[in-house]
Amino acid sequence: MTPVLSVEDLSVGMTGRDGKLVPVLENLSFTVDKGRTIALVGESGCGKSMTALAIMRLLPEGFVVTSGRILLEGENVLTARNRRMRALRGNAVSMVFQEPMTALNPLYTVGDQIAEALYHHRNLSRGDAAEQAVQFLKAVQIPAAEQRAKAYPHQMSGGMRQRVMIAMAIACKPKLLIADEPTTALDVTVQAQIFDLLAKLQDETETAIVLITHDLGAVAELADDIAVLYAGRCIETGPAQGVAASPRHPYTRGLLACVPHLAVGRPKPPAWIDLGEIPGMVPALGSRGPDCAFLTRCASASEVCRSRPQPPLGTIDVAHAVSCWRAREIAA
Amino acid sequence: MSTVEQTLIVPRTEASNVKTAANAAAPGTTTMRVQPVARALSPARAALRQFLRSPSGVAGAILLLALILATIFGPMLYPIDPLEIVGLPFSPPDADALLGTDYLGRDVLAGLIHGGRATMTVGAVAALITIVIGVSVGALSGFFGGWIDSLLVKISEFFQVLPPLLFAMVLVTLFGPRLTTITIAIGAVSWTSAARLTRAEFMRLRDLDFIKASRAAGAGNWHLIMRVVLPNALPPIIVSATLAIGVAILFEGGLSFLGLGDPNTMSWGLMIGQNRNYVLDAWWAVTFPGAAIFLAVLAVSLVGDGINDAVNPRLRRR
Numbered sequence: 152m153t154p155v156l157s158v159e160d161l162s163v164g165m166t167g168r169d170g171k172l173v174p175v176l177e178n179l180s181f182t183v184d185k186g187r188t189i190a191l192v193g194e195s196g197c198g199k200s201m202t203a204l205a206i207m208r209l210l211p212e213g214f215v216v217t218s219g220r221i222l223l224e225g226e227n228v229l230t231a232r233n234r235r236m237r238a239l240r241g242n243a244v245s246m247v248f249q250e251p252m253t254a255l256n257p258l259y260t261v262g263d264q265i266a267e268a269l270y271h272h273r274n275l276s277r278g279d280a281a282e283q284a285v286q287f288l289k290a291v292q293i294p295a296a297e298q299r300a301k302a303y304p305h306q307m308s309g310g311m312r313q314r315v316m317i318a319m320a321i322a323c324k325p326k327l328l329i330a331d332e333p334t335t336a337l338d339v340t341v342q343a344q345i346f347d348l349l350a351k352l353q354d355e356t357e358t359a360i361v362l363i364t365h366d367l368g369a370v371a372e373l374a375d376d377i378a379v380l381y382a383g384r385c386i387e388t389g390p391a392q393g394v395a396a397s398p399r400h401p402y403t404r405g406l407l408a409c410v411p412h413l414a415v416g417r418p419k420p421p422a423w424i425d426l427g428e429i430p431g432m433v434p435a436l437g438s439r440g441p442d443c444a445f446l447t448r449c450a451s452a453s454e455v456c457r458s459r460p461q462p463p464l465g466t467i468d469v470a471h472a473v474s475c476w477r478a479r480e481i482a483a
Numbered sequence: 484m485s486t487v488e489q490t491l492i493v494p495r496t497e498a499s500n501v502k503t504a505a506n507a508a509a510p511g512t513t514t515m516r517v518q519p520v521a522r523a524l525s526p527a528r529a530a531l532r533q534f535l536r537s538p539s540g541v542a543g544a545i546l547l548l549a550l551i552l553a554t555i556f557g558p559m560l561y562p563i564d565p566l567e568i569v570g571l572p573f574s575p576p577d578a579d580a581l582l583g584t585d586y587l588g589r590d591v592l593a594g595l596i597h598g599g600r601a602t603m604t605v606g607a608v609a610a611l612i613t614i615v616i617g618v619s620v621g622a623l624s625g626f627f628g629g630w631i632d633s634l635l636v637k638i639s640e641f642f643q644v645l646p647p648l649l650f651a652m653v654l655v656t657l658f659g660p661r662l663t664t665i666t667i668a669i670g671a672v673s674w675t676s677a678a679r680l681t682r683a684e685f686m687r688l689r690d691l692d693f694i695k696a697s698r699a700a701g702a703g704n705w706h707l708i709m710r711v712v713l714p715n716a717l718p719p720i721i722v723s724a725t726l727a728i729g730v731a732i733l734f735e736g737g738l739s740f741l742g743l744g745d746p747n748t749m750s751w752g753l754m755i756g757q758n759r760n761y762v763l764d765a766w767w768a769v770t771f772p773g774a775a776i777f778l779a780v781l782a783v784s785l786v787g788d789g790i791n792d793a794v795n796p797r798l799r800r801r
Binding site: 207209212237238239240241242245246248249250253254255256257258267268271272303316319 | 525526628691692693695696697698699700701702703711714715
């Protein structure tokens with residue numbers, strides 16, 4: 152079966168001030184099957200959002216895909232005509248943005264905004280589209296949906312607006328849903344609700360989801376697969392359970408150590424353990440050499456790492472691959 | 484596929500429970516509502532409500548309305564031809580001619596009433612031309628950026644460096660002093676400020692999230708410009724359109740004063756222009772049309788300010 156989305160060897164570059172092409176994403180590959188979720192995880196500036204925008208073919212000015220293919224059900228998105236692309240966007244692929252406060256048009260009611268996509272992509276009449284919009288507001292569990300459909304975005308809370316965004320995104324039953332940090336702007340309880348909602352909608356529609364986040368812990372349950380990006384390179388990828396349970400790359404381990412892990416019913420740890428941190432910053436665009444990009448921040452770095460360029464992703468377990476010279480030692 | 488269809492309909496049943504619950508709660512017992520859904524007020528209606536709260540804006544609107552009504556119905560109530568000689572030149576205001584006569588012996592009141600029509604029409608149409616050209620140029624330039632922007636900015640800079648009054652005089656002299664040419668000339672020289680304003684608004688809005696979201700939902704450029712960006716850019720454009728009417732009225736007055744008015748159509752500017760040499764002999768022939776222009780521009784400016792207060796998000800509290 153063809154996967155819904157297959158990103159093959161994707162590289163994206165940005166034209167710098169001096170006109171040189173600076174790599175932003177390097178040789179990224181992943182696939183998502185129907186009804187499955189992949190989480191792209193990493194810090195800010197690692198290229199997660201650029202991946203999403205490349206799939207939508209909405210890269211900002213100055214950014215270009217330098218190599219690779221993006222296949223949406225076998226169709227190469229990168230070579231599709233503009234008209235075809237507009238027909239795909241919002242219909243076969245749709246996107247939930249990070250900031251629900253600014254991603255809705257302040258001048259139209261939320262019902263109108265959901266109906267808009269249905270009207271254009273599904274050729275429904277205005278009336279039918281409006282009626283369906285209410286159904287979708289109900290599907291994302293907005294109470295009093297009939298009245299809410301007539302409300303303007305500023306009359307809603309952040310969580311409510313993010314639900315509206317999701318309703319807009321699923322309105323045309325897309326094959327692929329890209330959620331770009333859908334919960335970052337929301338408070339923690341609402342975050343959990345949104346993840347639950349996405350999971351529930353996915354069960355019903357079998358949409359493939361690309362979930363972009365920096366919270367590795369939060370996605371382990373929703374995602375089937377995880378790809379950890381660092382400085383535009385995929386440094387660890389594998390099934391979500393595997394990556395979360397036994398991370399191999401020092402960066403992935405660092406990300407997991409940064410968040411508290413609480414579980415109901417487990418006894419309190421004997422001593423309070425400080426949360427970990429990863430010192431330093433993601434190297435700036437343009438200052439990334441062939442070396443391991445994480446080298447300067449890595450606590451486990453050794454001579455091996457310094458003397459050789461970053462290794463390609465190496466398989467260490469079923470479907471679990473890591474780009475680290477010391478992956479085996481670290482696992483041990 | 485059918486499973487997908489089916490499953491998506493599932494919420495309907497579940498939601499119908501919500502609906503019945505809401506209906507049960509809604510009629511009498513408003514206290515039962517979980518969260519009262521605020522009465523949805525469209526942004527346009529909210530702005531209107533805000534406008535009606537500003538005394539100066541309302542005063543301007545009333546004055547403007549009065550002037551418009553006077554120019555529409557005045558000629559029927561006072562059917563004296565403004566170009567016809569009705570008495571001796573320079574007759575002071577008296578019972579025969581309430582506001583006196585001008586240097587040819589034409590009735591000044593008739594001139595005011597009939598001339599208002601031409602003046603107001605020139606103002607409104609010229610403002611419309613200004614806005615249509617300015618908004619189109621500004622929208623394209625701000626939305627697309629790149630070489631389109633460079634080209635359009637160059638063109639509008641060309642218009643900006645020409646002194647507007649002189650440029651308009653050249654146009655009117657070239658194409659003849661008729662009301663239409665005067666109107667077009669005013670529009671042609673004053674669209675650049677609207678273009679700059681619109682361009683700035685479009686550039687500000689272009690990169691906002693909801694524009695990106697619309698694009699990600701499959702909207703094309705035309706749809707984005709007309710239905711997404713333009714409505715959000717409208718508030719300052721409406722204000723500038725209103726003020727443009729005032730500017731155009733003044734412009735028409737200026738051109739007529741310089742002798743470039745349409746001699747076959749009475750207008751306020753023309754009255755001033757033709758009688759300016761005799762201002763010491765017959766003050767009434769110049770003062771009354773001058774006052775009329777002053778009132779019209781004042782009314783339009785007050786309305787413009789009122790709209791500005793009502794639609795400017797920085798001044799308004801939600």
